[in-house]
Amino acid sequence: MIFATGLSFEDLEKVATFLSEDKEEVTTENIELLQKVEGTSLLEAIEKALPSATLKVRCALGEGVA
Numbered sequence: 001m002i003f004a005t006g007l008s009f010e011d012l013e014k015v016a017t018f019l020s021e022d023k024e025e026v027t028t029e030n031i032e033l034l035q036k037v038e039g040t041s042l043l044e045a046i047e048k049a050l051p052s053a054t055l056k057v058r059c060a061l062g063e064g065v066a
Helices: 008-018 027-037 041-049 053-060
Strands: none
Touching: 008 027, 008 041, 008 053, 027 041, 027 053, 041 053
């Protein structure tokens, strides 16, 4: 299990806001924060709580739909 490191509570709030709001714009900051949590247990927990988060993360990171 991999845990996200180097994230403040403010960063976590930004990630949660980005993933939970449909109108939230993809910014360089959002992408950098998503890269920090990608592949971690934190992102897994967020995706369980917000099923649409998986697609939003893939689109933001340019991975498309698998």
